[in-house]
Amino acid sequence: MEYNYSSCTMCPRTCMVDRTKSSGKCNAGSHVKIAKAFLHKWEEPCISGVNGSGTIFFSGCNLKCVFCQNYKISQENFGKVISTEDLERIILDLQQKGAHNINFVSPSHYIYTIAECIKNLGKSLKIPIVYNTNGYDSIGSLKQLEGLVSIYLPDIKYFRNESSMKYSNAKDYFNIATNAVIEMYRQTGKAVFNDDGMIQKGLLFGI
Numbered sequence: 001m002e003y004n005y006s007s008c009t010m011c012p013r014t015c016m017v018d019r020t021k022s023s024g025k026c027n028a029g030s031h032v033k034i035a036k037a038f039l040h041k042w043e044e045p046c047i048s049g050v051n052g053s054g055t056i057f058f059s060g061c062n063l064k065c066v067f068c069q070n071y072k073i074s075q076e077n078f079g080k081v082i083s084t085e086d087l088e089r090i091i092l093d094l095q096q097k098g099a100h101n102i103n104f105v106s107p108s109h110y111i112y113t114i115a116e117c118i119k120n121l122g123k124s125l126k127i128p129i130v131y132n133t134n135g136y137d138s139i140g141s142l143k144q145l146e147g148l149v150s151i152y153l154p155d156i157k158y159f160r161n162e163s164s165m166k167y168s169n170a171k172d173y174f175n176i177a178t179n180a181v182i183e184m185y186r187q188t189g190k191a192v193f194n195d196d197g198m199i200q201k202g203l204l205f206g207i
């Protein structure tokens, strides 16, 4: 499904900005921007395994926590704009290098492009997709990933509204993240691991 970037409501911020001309809270335009793509060996053991997780860091972020360890990427929007075809090539390259999975980090503001890429790759993509998110995702956008993402990895950052307001300017965080997690679990069901202990589908929490 082609996304209408002229009034963005892709995530719960519902900025309604025209991303072809400017950007909202996430700093993202309508074209994908990434900061880094590599084999990540220090994710959860069932994600990184021996070879590493084929990790792609997207630039910008829709939550922008003041304590972010990737501040340059999430808040200063460090990275390079690439085409959808470039992103598909990067995914295949990581797979060819032996990645156990493709791990999209901070993907909430690029969900529609991600869905398009996975669909375009079809059967040439043989490893699971991990959606590694801050949990501030809208249900309508998550539904675009049904049948495409195998593993959800939400980082649940706050329980108290006062804290989420203070550190991420998102007073509805816990309610939004709770509903997002319910939708993620609806899509994946119970976790499944292969004989090597690598997760193949399911929901994993970072807290």
Ligand code: SF4
Binding pocket: 008, 009, 010, 011, 012, 013, 014, 015, 016, 017, 019, 023, 024, 025, 026, 027, 028, 062, 108, 109
């Ligand atoms: S994806 Fe970005 S521009 Fe769109 S609603 Fe979320 S923060 Fe705003």
